[in-house]
Amino acid sequence: MTAVAETVQAPSERRLRITEIFFSLQGESSRVGLPTVFVRLTGCPLRCTWCDTEYAFHGGGYRSFDEIFDEIATHGTPYVCVTGGEPLAQRECLGLLRELSDRGYKVSLETSGALDISGVDARVSRIMDLKAPGSGEVTRNRWENISYLNASDELKFVLADRADYDWACDVLAQHQLIGRCPVLFSPVQGKLAPADLAEWVLRDKLPVRMQVQLHKVIWGNVQGR
Numbered sequence: 584m585t586a587v588a589e590t591v592q593a594p595s596e597r598r599l600r601i602t603e604i605f606f607s608l609q610g611e612s613s614r615v616g617l618p619t620v621f622v623r624l625t626g627c628p629l630r631c632t633w634c635d636t637e638y639a640f641h642g643g644g645y646r647s648f649d650e651i652f653d654e655i656a657t658h659g660t661p662y663v664c665v666t667g668g669e670p671l672a673q674r675e676c677l678g679l680l681r682e683l684s685d686r687g688y689k690v691s692l693e694t695s696g697a698l699d700i701s702g703v704d705a706r707v708s709r710i711m712d713l714k715a716p717g718s719g720e721v722t723r724n725r726w727e728n729i730s731y732l733n734a735s736d737e738l739k740f741v742l743a744d745r746a747d748y749d750w751a752c753d754v755l756a757q758h759q760l761i762g763r764c765p766v767l768f769s770p771v772q773g774k775l776a777p778a779d780l781a782e783w784v785l786r787d788k789l790p791v792r793m794q795v796q797l798h799k800v801i802w803g804n805v806q807g808r
Contacts, residue, residue, distance in 0.1 A: 599675050600625040602643040602668065604651065605807040606658040610798030612710050612737055613765055614691065619662040620655045624676060627669040629695050631718040633743060633771040638806060639668040648679060652686070666693040671700070680707045697723040701731050709736040710767075715750050717743030717771070732764045739767040743774040748783055755789075766791040772799060 602623045609619040623636070625643030655663060663683055670676045671694055683690045684706040691708040694700060697720070700709050711728060714720045718741065732738060738760060740751040751768065760766055768791050770780045777795050784793050802808040 597648040597675055597678060598645045599648075599651070599673055599679060600643045601646045601651070602639040603807055604654050606660070607798060607808050608801070609662065609664060610796045611693075611739070611769070611794055612691065612708075612767065613792070614662065614664075614708075615794065615797050617662050618658075618660045619664050620658045620660060622651060622655070622663065622665045622679075624665065624667045624670045624673055626672050627667055627695070628672055629669065629697055629714075629720045629723055631714065631720050631741075633718065633741065633774060635772070635804060636668065648682065651679065652682075655683075655688070661687065661689045662691075663688045664691045664693060669695050669698065671698040671703075677702050677704070680704050695720075695723070696728055697725055699725065700728050710739055711736065712739050712741065713751075713754060715740060715742055715747035717747045717774070721750075726758075729758055729760070729763070734764055736764045737767055738764055739769060741769045741771055742780060743771040745779075745783075747775075748780065752787065752789070755791075761790055768793050770795065772796065772804075 602625045604622050606620050609615055609617045623639055625639055627640055665680060670692060680690055680692060681704045684704050691710055692703060693710045696712045700711060703709055714724050742748050742751060755761060768780060770777050781793055784791060798808050
């Protein structure tokens with residue numbers, strides 16, 4: 584009897600479609616101001632009306648994990664933020680987050696809240712949006728994600744007007760979000776004056792962190808910053 588050789592298929596190269604990798608100051612979250620490497624993945628299933636990274640919807644190029652790790656290492660910082668687009672739209676993103684954590688990096692993930700976050704490595708800080716009505720994508724909120732959030736994660740509301748603010752306050756109360764994790768309120772640039780949002784937060788004595796995008800204060804709307 585002639586022996587039949589067993590065919591073993593080599594695993595495909597681990598890779599992700601990347602729009603850009605750049606070194607800058609973290610402009611948002613409780614890590615604001617920290618020198619951080621940003622890995623911006625390409626593609627997003629949402630189309631928020633105020634999106635400031637539409638250039639990441641398409642294009643980009645595939646890069647292997649090893650290429651990504653090598654570039655991150657050149658910047659000499661422990662802080663890495665994986666962002667988009669919507670990073671979780673690419674399946675291999677979970678592996679990247681896990682291996683970055685294995686290598687000792689302090690990793691954060693910026694995600695829209697529209698996709699399942701339960702598979703994200705527990706060492707990663709998940710900065711998750713809840714989309715307000717002014718985004719045009721409020722129906723895409725995956726409310727079950729709230730149950731996965733813990734003290735190392737952060738919940739972000741990007742607000743375009745007073746109606747968005749009132750909606751966010753209702754969501755805070757309805758889902759008992761205060762105390763689950765830090766909550767961030769941000770004004771949409773050019774839509775809601777930061778001073779107005781600040782006054783509302785102070786008047787209502789909300790235990791939230793109001794933030795503006797530091798990178799835009801410093802450099803303006805510049806890609807790669």
